[in-house]
Amino acid sequence: MNKTFKIYAVVFIIILIVMGIFEMNKKPVLDWRKNFDTEKKTPFGLYIFDQESTVLFNKKLEKVRVSPYSYYQKNHQKKPHNILIIQKNIDEVSWQNMMSQVSEGSDVMWFTTEVPRKIRDTLGFRFKSVSFDENYYLQLTDKKLADKRLFIDKLPDNQGFSFIKKDIEILGKTLHKTKNNETSVQADFVKINFGKGHFYIHSEPLVLTNYYILNSKNRYMESVFSYLPDRETVWFIETDTPLSMSPMRFILSNPPLRYAWYLLLAGLAIFVFFNAKRKQRIVPVTEPLKNTSLDFIKSIGNLYLQEGDFHEMMAKKAQYFLNKIRMDLLIDTQNLDESFINKLHLKTGKKIELIKEAVELVKKGQDPYASVMKEDLIRMNKLLDDILK
Structure with missing residues (x-):
């Protein structure tokens, strides 16, 4: 038995003795909790x-x-x-x-x-x-x-x-x-x-x-x-709550014994923690693999912006939006007609005027011959994000 363990043991025994002295001199405290328990003789038992x-x-x-x-x-x-x-x-x-x-x-x-x-x-x-x-x-x-x-x-x-x-x-x-x-x-x-x-x-x-x-x-x-x-x-009296048959039932049902048991467990945990910390070898820090997907997406987006290809960006956004509608809302996107607009209105709860405007911009993004401005891309992006919220 090493010196450190002896010190811990002596300190723990002293704490138990002091707690025992205080517990012996302690006046019994009346339990006023509302337990409604048929086995309790406390004021609010049954x-x-x-x-x-x-x-x-x-x-x-x-x-x-x-x-x-x-x-x-x-x-x-x-x-x-x-x-x-x-x-x-x-x-x-x-x-x-x-x-x-x-x-x-x-x-x-x-x-x-x-x-x-x-x-x-x-x-x-x-x-x-x-x-x-x-x-x-x-x-x-x-x-x-x-x-x-x-x-x-x-x-x-x-x-x-x-x-x-x-x-x-x-x-x-x-x-x-x-x-x-x-x-x-x-x-x-x-x-x-x-x-x-x-x-x-x-x-x-x-x-x-x-x-x-x-x-x-x-x-x-x-x-x-x-x-x-x-x-x-x-x-x-009860609702299918089985009676505890645990060997610890008596200890846990008495507050002084329960607190002593918790103190014992806490002391053992502290002892194990400090000893394990002193004897444990240093674990080298391993840097986790960096997720570069977001950086790649940002790079592609910047490339489109630098080229000023707003039409291609609208087409990509429209493609992503329609795929999201098919997967999440289970709406057929083959024909962007009045039936599609009504279904999207019913499932999202968004105003039908906003959905009609968004559909027109999606069609514009899909049309390879349409003239597209930067404002169209910004407006389309905002509308589609609002609909998918």
């Missing part, structure tokens, strides 16, 4: 909801860890049921399967802050972000449930419905006091009829997290789910 969900749905709950598409491929003749989705990204094919189920009488309870545009347009609503300066309340519109209010005071998503169709029923709203002590109201929970079934969409998924369930004193969550019929409920 651990408590997951534990209570079976009782909440009268033991008629099925927890599914595949995508709706995979599930309904195996259960395509399923009877009308309830569907629960909490802040999950659903692919388009799965949405088609779920909407087919809803049209046959199923109901979807969806807690989300992001809705694909195609789904918004189909169901007839829009989302918007509302900036509230202070905390606010969530309240149901049903008079029997008016006292079931939830106080939102930690990291709200501030999402609401900015536009809804006339036949959409508002089931819940956000109440917020403005600076003028007036109450601002924003819809946050709606019911949408779709075929024989319904979509229930709530724009504040935080109501199901550990923090708000523990702090709720008036059973707001139970009141929201009371709109669903008492029947089987399918909860899509």
Whole structure:
């Protein structure tokens, strides 16, 4: 073992010891990230909801860890049921399967802050972000449930419905006091009829997290789910994401161990880098072959300009333009007639007057007896370049 390696090893061990001392004296930091994970006991995890969900749905709950598409491929003749989705990204094919189920009488309870545009347009609503300066309340519109209010005071998503169709029923709203002590109201929970079934969409998924369930004193969550019929409920927890079976799962799931692992890898990388750099032989610099095609083209162009052969340059440009039209736009260039002009107009979207002028200049360049001026070449070059953009 050489002296350099010993120095690196000692420095690395000292760093680990210092980090260990700091980690031992470090106060645990609460994780406020919005993970919506059924296994997380952090404030914005779904651990408590997951534990209570079976009782909440009268033991008629099925927890599914595949995508709706995979599930309904195996259960395509399923009877009308309830569907629960909490802040999950659903692919388009799965949405088609779920909407087919809803049209046959199923109901979807969806807690989300992001809705694909195609789904918004189909169901007839829009989302918007509302900036509230202070905390606010969530309240149901049903008079029997008016006292079931939830106080939102930690990291709200501030999402609401900015536009809804006339036949959409508002089931819940956000109440917020403005600076003028007036109450601002924003819809946050709606019911949408779709075929024989319904979509229930709530724009504040935080109501199901550990923090708000523990702090709720008036059973707001139970009141929201009371709109669903008492029947089987399918909860899509995951979307075909396999559970990690990696040996590093435990280390990577704990921040202190994860940072220590990354530090170890970084130290090894630095060690290998510096040692390889010192022992590596000098690699001679090899100049890459120079591409002289562009220089050749410039030389030919200058030659034509010096000779003043504008007619030949127009002919070359016309030949290049027509070949480009044949290859890229698949238009026959044998006859430069009105049919050709109309086809070129439709495929390029350029003004038909410019295309007609360009075609006349192309014909002029092809005519060996035509009188050509420098201005004709400049004008033709500009028109053809504009058309090919």
